[in-house]
Amino acid sequence: MARGGANPLKDPKREQPGGEKDRGPEGDSAQRRMAAAYQGAVESVFAFLLPSLLGWWIDGKLGTSPAFLLIGLVLGFAAFFVRLWRMRDLMSGPRGEGPGPPESS
Numbered sequence: 001m002a003r004g005g006a007n008p009l010k011d012p013k014r015e016q017p018g019g020e021k022d023r024g025p026e027g028d029s030a031q032r033r034m035a036a037a038y039q040g041a042v043e044s045v046f047a048f049l050l051p052s053l054l055g056w057w058i059d060g061k062l063g064t065s066p067a068f069l070l071i072g073l074v075l076g077f078a079a080f081f082v083r084l085w086r087m088r089d090l091m092s093g094p095r096g097e098g099p100g101p102p103e104s105s
Contacts, residue, residue: 033091040087047079 055072059065 037087037091040083044080044083044087047083048076051076051079 051072052069053072055068055070055075058068058072062068
């Protein structure tokens with residue numbers, strides 16, 4: 001324990017690398033959009049793969065060769081498209097601005 005009764009590990013005013021003071025005015029927002037983009041990409045891939053694999057599995061169990069696989073592919077593509085559309089809205093940012101760096105004037 002440090003002198004003065006304050007624990008330096010729990011001191012909220014202590015500056016740390018990568019802390020709030022190291023971020024720019026838009027750093028937190030950019031990080032959140034980047035994380036949301038990665039999450040959206042993973043969700044998009046699984047939105048396409050899971051229905052397709054499920055349809056393939058059902059076809060194997062029922063012996064209805066391409067029927068449920070095709071249904072799974074169509075449903076997976078629709079879910080993938082909806083996810084991409086939502087991700088586009090998320091990445092456009094406020095007032096239609098893109099995720100790129102702000103323009104200097």
